[in-house]
Amino acid sequence: MTTLKLFILAFIFVATSGALFSKFFKEHKFLTFLVSVIAIIGSFYLIRDIYLDMKNDVIAELKSESTQNQPIRNESIGNELIQNKPIPVERETFPAGKVFRDSLQIGGYAPEMVVIPAGNFQMGDIQGDSGRDNEKPVHWVNIEKFAMGKYEVTFAEYDKFANATGREKPDDENWGRGNRPVINVSWHDAVAYTEWLTQQTGEDYRLPSESEWEYAARAGTKKSRYWGNNPNDACRYANVHDNTSKKENGLSLEHHKCTDGYAKTAPIGKFRANDFGLYDIIGNVWEWVADNLHSNYTNAPNDGRIWAEGADKNSRVLRGGSWYSNPYYSRAAFRNRSDPDIRDVNVGFRLVRVARTN
Ligand SMILES: [Ca+2]
Ligand SMILES: [Ca+2]
Numbered sequence: 001m002t003t004l005k006l007f008i009l010a011f012i013f014v015a016t017s018g019a020l021f022s023k024f025f026k027e028h029k030f031l032t033f034l035v036s037v038i039a040i041i042g043s044f045y046l047i048r049d050i051y052l053d054m055k056n057d058v059i060a061e062l063k064s065e066s067t068q069n070q071p072i073r074n075e076s077i078g079n080e081l082i083q084n085k086p087i088p089v090e091r092e093t094f095p096a097g098k099v100f101r102d103s104l105q106i107g108g109y110a111p112e113m114v115v116i117p118a119g120n121f122q123m124g125d126i127q128g129d130s131g132r133d134n135e136k137p138v139h140w141v142n143i144e145k146f147a148m149g150k151y152e153v154t155f156a157e158y159d160k161f162a163n164a165t166g167r168e169k170p171d172d173e174n175w176g177r178g179n180r181p182v183i184n185v186s187w188h189d190a191v192a193y194t195e196w197l198t199q200q201t202g203e204d205y206r207l208p209s210e211s212e213w214e215y216a217a218r219a220g221t222k223k224s225r226y227w228g229n230n231p232n233d234a235c236r237y238a239n240v241h242d243n244t245s246k247k248e249n250g251l252s253l254e255h256h257k258c259t260d261g262y263a264k265t266a267p268i269g270k271f272r273a274n275d276f277g278l279y280d281i282i283g284n285v286w287e288w289v290a291d292n293l294h295s296n297y298t299n300a301p302n303d304g305r306i307w308a309e310g311a312d313k314n315s316r317v318l319r320g321g322s323w324y325s326n327p328y329y330s331r332a333a334f335r336n337r338s339d340p341d342i343r344d345v346n347v348g349f350r351l352v353r354v355a356r357t358n
Contacts, residue, residue, distance in 0.1 A: 094145055094355045097277065102201040102353070106164055110197050110205075111157050113147040113353050114277045121215050124297055125333055127224055133296050135333045141211045143304040148208065148216050149351040151268035151279050152181035152287065153193065161196050173345055179267045181285045181348040187316045187340035190288045190349040197351070204354035207290040209306040210335070212352060213319045217282065217332040219275035224331045225282055226274040231327035232257040237274075238283030239266035241324045253326045265323055265346075282330050285348035286318040293317050293337040314339055322346035 096117035101109040120142045125135035155170075155177035162169045170184035185193075190207060197205040208216070223229045227237045234240045235258035246255040248263035260271070269279045281287070292311035294300070301307050315337045321330030324346055329336065338347065 102203050104200040110201055112150045114150045115147045116216055116276050118145040123211055123214050134335050137297055139297055141302050143215045145355045147353040152285055152348045152350050154179050155182050158182040161193050175264045180265050183345050183348055184343040186343050187288050206352055208352045210289045210291040210317050211304050213289045235260040237272045239323050240283040240330050245324055256327050282320050285346055286322045287320050288349040289317045289319055291317050316340045
């Protein structure tokens with residue numbers, strides 16, 4: 001295109017010059033003057049176009065060189081293969097919000113995971129109304145990027161592990177297996193499952209640290225639950241001890257004054273996710289985390305690591321409340337505990353996978 005514009009410019013120049021020195025100019029001065037003005041204006045725009053074309057060509061060439069200098073990756077992220085494309089480093093490795101599944105050596109896939117962005121947050125009783133010492137002092141925690149189970153681990157997922165390792169399958173209480181959250185698993189069972197996944201995938205699976213869990217449950221919110229402070233708004237967001245549960249289970253404890261439709265566990269993903277794309281992180285089943293329970297947050301780590309030292313190893317932390325918890329328990333900051341050998345009908349767990357950096 002640039003060559004064509006140069007040719008037209010040259011033609012205008014020659015034609016205009018010729019006209020100015022011809023008899024035609026003497027006989028038709030006004031007409032020639034008019035044509036010359038039009039030719040000059042046209043030439044101006046042509047010259048500007050040619051300049052812009054040349055500038056764009058230089059920029060395109062620089063971009064092309066820059067792209068060629070990027071590393072060409074041929075890398076598997078989860079089960080998604082990215083082939084021979086130059087990709088910015090952030091997208092290439094572990095982008096926040098990415099949902100993926102790792103492949104298992106025995107065939108099939110590990111549970112669905114979602115990448116949680118790095119960030120910091122205030123952990124503990126930030127409303128100042130819980131009245132519990134073990135949620136204080138409120139403290140800032142920095143969290144590195146990691147991946148978390150999009151859902152609680154299901155019976156189907158855990159049964160695959162049990163079948164592969166000859167482990168006894170947990171009782172489902174006749175509520176159904178499949179995509180219901182696994183229950184009746186001890187802390188040790190949960191850890192064994194994460195170790196099996198690590199061996200099967202070559203990636204680093206484990207239980208969440210307590211601070212990772214609370215950061216993920218809050219998903220950037222500062223209310224007592226990711227949907228707000230009102231426990232009676234729970235039923236669109238979580239399977240809790242609701243009117244349905246109250247009617248069927250007849251428990252004397254306080255309940256959420258709304259109807260979620262499930263008296264026991266609900267299949268995963270039936271309610272609204274939080275802003276990190278995590279389902280059922282409040283309610284459904286309590287979730288084991290890796291930490292031992294400390295009586296308060298004095299000297300708690302501020303870097304998101306597992307806090308195991310300096311506390312009773314027979315007191316592991318549970319988080320999030322369950323299908324039959326008092327509404328006070330179904331809060332992001334609430335800390336429950338149990339013996340790591342205990343198996344219960346309202347206790348399951350959720351995975352963490354460490355972010356890869358290369
Ligand atoms: Ca319920
Ligand atoms: Ca849960």
